[in-house]
């Protein structure tokens with residue numbers, strides 16, 4: 001397994017290119033199932049999860065072709081084609097490794113009238129049920145059975161008749177599955193209290209480019225009028241707002257001055273406001289966000305919530321940054337029940353954090369000390385990298401495969417901005 005070594009203390013400076021969004025790519029890829037024509041996705045990030053999703057789609061009969069990516073390029077162009085769906089099953093051994101595989105459920109149901117997808121099971125940050133995915137599909141007329149750890153979904157002859165569903169809680173994945181199922185329904189599907197994350201907007205824009213009829217894009221009410229078929233399209237994946245936010249925290253925690261190139265500011269308002277409240281200077285010019293930290297960080301009180309509020313995927317990164325603030329910060333994680341796995345690892349580096357249920361109190365300390373630490377999940381891993389960038393001495397982050405799921409060529413980007421960071425392979 002690879003490890004990442006960081007010798008902390010360098011202020012970051014320079015430009016950091018932002019890659020395509022992992023959480024958009026993982027919902028755009030299964031859209032290939034919704035048409036027999038080619039779908040070309042540009043700015044697809046080079047990530048382990050994107051590769052895994054491509055392999056799953058291959059098993060379902062989707063051909064995937066990567067176009068001319070030079071080693072030095074960020075992102076790739078992939079053309080996918082589901083001329084025929086040759087299987088409608090997503091097996092346990094794939095789904096357990098990548099829970100986003102559940103996002104083939106809606107498109108398979110829409111295109112093939114049936115789907116058999118393994119229940120994803122929990123993960124490090126929570127048990128992450130899929131009941132809302134299934135309830136939304138049932139509301140649209142799907143027949144759902146759960147047997148032997150698998151969801152078997154089927155549509156009546158002639159396709160999903162349509163219907164209405166109001167989400168009791170906001171769910172990104174359930175909204176995505178429901179929208180992808182609805183676009184080929186024989187009737188109209190209405191979703192209320194739908195997720196409004198930018199990745200949902202990206203999905204709806206791609207589906208519209210493929211010929212879908214979706215009203216209310218960007219709002220919490222989506223009205224989808226099903227079409228008999230969709231056509232192919234060429235589409236550019238949106239930039240990764242969480243990657244951009246993570247690197248903004250890297251500038252903040254190291255007292256640096258960096259330019260994030262290619263991010264969409266509108267996707268990041270809550271994060272950028274929180275940075276400004278912490279005393280970080282944030283300047284915006286076209287698609288460049290300049291993040292400059294001149295002074296000691298001010299403590300914050302943050303509560304995660306669905307978009308447009310502060311994103312749960314940025315909680316761990318802000319916690320790392322706030323370990324060095326001038327006072328006590330209070331973080332409340334309202335989305336997932338176990339998203340503080342980074343706390344004991346940060347504590348090993350000298351952070352002073354106490355957790356009580358969903359709330360963590362982070363008391364600023366004078367400095368952090370490098371140490372060997374263990375990555376447990378994707379965003380927790382990034383919080384350890386951030387702490388290592390600011391710590392005195394060497395930090396060794398183990399199990400970096402977690403990072404490779406969501407950050408494209410992280411050590412290259414950070415070392416180009418002045419970090420003393422390298423990947424060591426135990427292979």
Ligand code: EPZ
Pocket residue numbers: 022023024026100126127128129130131132133134169170171172173174312313335336337378379406
């Ligand atoms: C997506 O996960 C993201 N993953 C997550 O990013 C992100 O943290 C999350 O949305 C929230 O923004 C991808 O897009 C691939 P949810 P998802 O359904 O769709 C509960 C990362 O680090 N819930 O919005 O699984 C659930 O348990 C990852 O990039 C149900 O109860 O999240 C959670 O408490 C981590 N029943 C809450 O809703 C359901 O059927 C929000 O989950 C579905 C969800």
